[in-house]
Amino acid sequence: MPDLLDKRLVFVTGKGGVGKSTLAISLGLAGAARGKRTIVCEVASQENASRVFKKGEVGFHEVEVADNLWAISIDPDESLREYLLLQLKVRAMRDLLVRSRIFNYLAAATPGLKELVTIGKIWELAQPDRKVKKASGYDLVIVDAPATGHGIGFLSTPRTFADIARVGPIHSQAKELDRFITDHETTGVTIVAIPEEMPVNESAHLERELTEKVGMSVDRVYMNALYPERFSSDEAGKLERALDDSEGAAKAAIRAALSEYRRANSQRDQLERLKQAVSTPVKALPFIFKPTLDVEELRWLSGAAG
Amino acid sequence: MADVAEILEGRGIAICAGSGGVGKTTTSAALAAGLAARGQKVAVLTIDPAKRLADSLGLKELENEPRQVDPSLFEGAGVEMRGELWAMMLDAKATFDDLVQKHAPDAETRDRILQNQIYRQISNALAGSQEYMAMEKLFEIHQEGRYDFLVLDTPPSRNALDFLDAPKRLTQFIEGRSMQVFMKPTGLATKVVGRGSSMMFGVLKRLTGLDLLTDLSEFFQAFSGMVEGFTERAKRVSELLSDPATTFLVVCGPQGEPIEEAVYFHRKLVEAKLPVGGVIVNRVHYETEADLEGGEVEDELGGLLEDELARRVAENFADYQALAQRDARNIDHLARELNAKRVIRVPYLDEDVHDLEGLLEINRYLFATEEQREALAASGAG
Numbered sequence A: 001m002p003d004l005l006d007k008r009l010v011f012v013t014g015k016g017g018v019g020k021s022t023l024a025i026s027l028g029l030a031g032a033a034r035g036k037r038t039i040v041c042e043v044a045s046q047e048n049a050s051r052v053f054k055k056g057e058v059g060f061h062e063v064e065v066a067d068n069l070w071a072i073s074i075d076p077d078e079s080l081r082e083y084l085l086l087q088l089k090v091r092a093m094r095d096l097l098v099r100s101r102i103f104n105y106l107a108a109a110t111p112g113l114k115e116l117v118t119i120g121k122i123w124e125l126a127q128p129d130r131k132v133k134k135a136s137g138y139d140l141v142i143v144d145a146p147a148t149g150h151g152i153g154f155l156s157t158p159r160t161f162a163d164i165a166r167v168g169p170i171h172s173q174a175k176e177l178d179r180f181i182t183d184h185e186t187t188g189v190t191i192v193a194i195p196e197e198m199p200v201n202e203s204a205h206l207e208r209e210l211t212e213k214v215g216m217s218v219d220r221v222y223m224n225a226l227y228p229e230r231f232s233s234d235e236a237g238k239l240e241r242a243l244d245d246s247e248g249a250a251k252a253a254i255r256a257a258l259s260e261y262r263r264a265n266s267q268r269d270q271l272e273r274l275k276q277a278v279s280t281p282v283k284a285l286p287f288i289f290k291p292t293l294d295v296e297e298l299r300w301l302s303g304a305a306g
Numbered sequence B: 001m002a003d004v005a006e007i008l009e010g011r012g013i014a015i016c017a018g019s020g021g022v023g024k025t026t027t028s029a030a031l032a033a034g035l036a037a038r039g040q041k042v043a044v045l046t047i048d049p050a051k052r053l054a055d056s057l058g059l060k061e062l063e064n065e066p067r068q069v070d071p072s073l074f075e076g077a078g079v080e081m082r083g084e085l086w087a088m089m090l091d092a093k094a095t096f097d098d099l100v101q102k103h104a105p106d107a108e109t110r111d112r113i114l115q116n117q118i119y120r121q122i123s124n125a126l127a128g129s130q131e132y133m134a135m136e137k138l139f140e141i142h143q144e145g146r147y148d149f150l151v152l153d154t155p156p157s158r159n160a161l162d163f164l165d166a167p168k169r170l171t172q173f174i175e176g177r178s179m180q181v182f183m184k185p186t187g188l189a190t191k192v193v194g195r196g197s198s199m200m201f202g203v204l205k206r207l208t209g210l211d212l213l214t215d216l217s218e219f220f221q222a223f224s225g226m227v228e229g230f231t232e233r234a235k236r237v238s239e240l241l242s243d244p245a246t247t248f249l250v251v252c253g254p255q256g257e258p259i260e261e262a263v264y265f266h267r268k269l270v271e272a273k274l275p276v277g278g279v280i281v282n283r284v285h286y287e288t289e290a291d292l293e294g295g296e297v298e299d300e301l302g303g304l305l306e307d308e309l310a311r312r313v314a315e316n317f318a319d320y321q322a323l324a325q326r327d328a329r330n331i332d333h334l335a336r337e338l339n340a341k342r343v344i345r346v347p348y349l350d351e352d353v354h355d356l357e358g359l360l361e362i363n364r365y366l367f368a369t370e371e372q373r374e375a376l377a378a379s380g381a382g
Helices: A020-033 A048-052 A076-088 A091-099 A101-109 A113-125 A148-164 A169-181 A197-214 A233-245 A248-277 A295-305 B004-008 B024-037 B051-056 B071-076 B092-103 B107-115 B117-125 B129-144 B160-164 B166-175 B177-183 B195-208 B210-241 B256-271 B294-302 B307-337 B356-366 B370-378
Strands: A009-014 A038-042 A063-066 A069-073 A140-144 A187-193 A218-226 A282-286 B013-017 B041-046 B084-089 B149-153 B246-252 B276-284 B343-347
Touching: A009 A020, A009 A148, A009 A169, A009 A197, A020 A038, A020 A048, A020 A069, A020 A140, A020 A187, A020 A218, A020 A295, A038 A048, A038 A113, A048 A063, A048 A069, A076 A091, A076 A113, A076 B195, A091 A101, A091 B195, A113 A140, A113 A148, A113 A169, A148 A169, A148 A197, A148 B117, A169 B195, A187 A197, A197 A218, A197 A248, A197 B051, A218 A248, A233 A248, A233 B307, A248 A282, A248 B294, A248 B307, A282 A295, B004 B024, B004 B246, B004 B276, B013 B024, B013 B129, B024 B041, B024 B051, B024 B084, B024 B149, B024 B246, B024 B276, B024 B356, B041 B129, B071 B084, B071 B356, B092 B107, B092 B117, B092 B129, B092 B210, B107 B117, B107 B210, B117 B210, B129 B149, B129 B166, B129 B210, B166 B210, B195 B210, B246 B256, B256 B276, B256 B307, B276 B307, B294 B307, B307 B343, B343 B356, B343 B370, B356 B370
Parallel strands: A009 A140, A009 A187, A038 A069, A038 A140, A187 A218, A218 A282, B013 B149, B013 B246, B041 B084, B041 B149, B246 B276, B276 B343
Antiparallel strands: A063 A069
16 A cells, blocks of 8 residues: 555545644655655634745645645635536526525535535545636645544445436546545545543544445554653652652742653653554644644654655 | 633623534533533533543433533532532434424324435434524523533534524525425426526536425425424524623634634624623643743753753643743734734643543633633643
8 A cells, every 4th residue: 555645535534633634744745755646634614734835825725835835725615516517517697597596505504515516626636637717726725624523424425325316427536536535546544542541542532434334444543642751760769758848949940850851751652542442543643832833843744754 | 811700790691603513512611611510500502522422411302492500510520519500412303303303283284394315314404403402401491490501512513603594594495485396396487587587497406316306395384384484593593692680702722723713703603793701712832931942951950850851841841832832922912903902811721631630620710700710721731
């Protein structure tokens, strides 16, 4: 199986708040650094990429944010319009449909349609031969996917849709999307965790669901934001003893060191738990002691992650 | 700044809202435990607690109905339990099924709905149905009137609107005018929208195939008798949410992005005229009052530790202080945006919270005054 970044399409998933967006952008930078024309897709209009690269909001446009790196925020309504135009080929017919009240109620009512057209757009971006007129192809498409609960629903949409619409063009297109995202040669998935109880549990759960329910192969699990082991247990003992004799800033500093020691330790336990709980190789990424993560930090992280 | 007891005084419902991964479940459980220990009969409705947390509350299998947490567990942890703590885990699908059961005019309609493909998708996956079912369950338990206080932990919505729009979106869907269209597909062209739509239907059929349209049509027909009941109930759920006895607590983390989300969420709650009690910021790195430069800290440590260790302790301290300063800046920004409305800071504890003792630890911060919190944090209780 090809290496993660040698696939065409990579989904970055995980529990909320674990740094999926940061990792998606870092992987994007890593791909771009290998000379691949890369695009990072957001699906919940977070505009993280534009913030990091200090660009205006990208919206539903492919915008170059760094060398070889593009970003897009996929809006389901825009995706649906684009899809309809590609299907119907006649703009007037598309507009007739989109303007119709009934069509809009229907589109809003059909469960999973938003997710389906979003994945459709992702698929379109990942085609060597783009469907959208005059659009250039990408070597690598990275998706900052929704958090766990929504993520599984999101990625299984094509499969579910193919079941609901048993025949007709939507059925065959949903099947094609499902085939594409479950093809281990072209599409990869990574799960991001942080060294805490719930994210570790959810990662194991997510790996199982992605494999069994969606039929994807998980390529890699990242343990993000792992504290460094700055102090040994001997040193922690010395710090404990020095705590009582200290005062003021020295006391606060020793206390901070002991906290770091305890956190680093409990995080190592979580790292072990994660390794036990998943069947995919785990790659650890260090916690970055910076108030905010800017391009510089993400470039550094892209080296460690890629 | 105030303590949480002040915010909850005289209320009957607290709803913990916020984006994923900020500690909502833990906060909800800690709030409920604190209120129960102080003498109320409290139920906490959680979404998906850490297994170890559920285990440590003695709730091996959390069900879709509240179960009582054994009071002796609290006494074992050195806390007097003067009230009762009940806990349940929301099962959105089961709640939806119950709702259908309750509103269906007869058994045949009920079964038709429960087995419909579209229904099965909606009750599982329609964006917002988990959010709505959380509120629905809250309403149901509130109706029964068996508790003094209810704490609702909300699903990790991608954004505030997912949560707040849920009742509206769901009723819109169920009562959707599209339904009427489906019920009389033949009379459609002339009656409802004129010529355009029959062509539209043709186009649609070409895109979707007939099956999908048939399933939708069947679903809407089966649901048609229940629309009124559903709509009425959704209205009452909305009323409960905006009742003055309800309070929303926004939960967030101290980093830039979660803070911005909390500001946004707070604004949306205010715009929706929902009662907001305050914001709880979890995992805060407290600033140390002593503001010595790194070099000086190292000097002070010099007498206590060998040089090389002292250097590393000072370095770690500088890193920690940088995070503490960031957190303080972000929380100032939050307090300004909220017009100094109540912000409660819970420190970043040394251990991940997943047991009763951890909850009680958090509790001490939630129910402390701001001065007590500073003192607790400075004494290294965290």
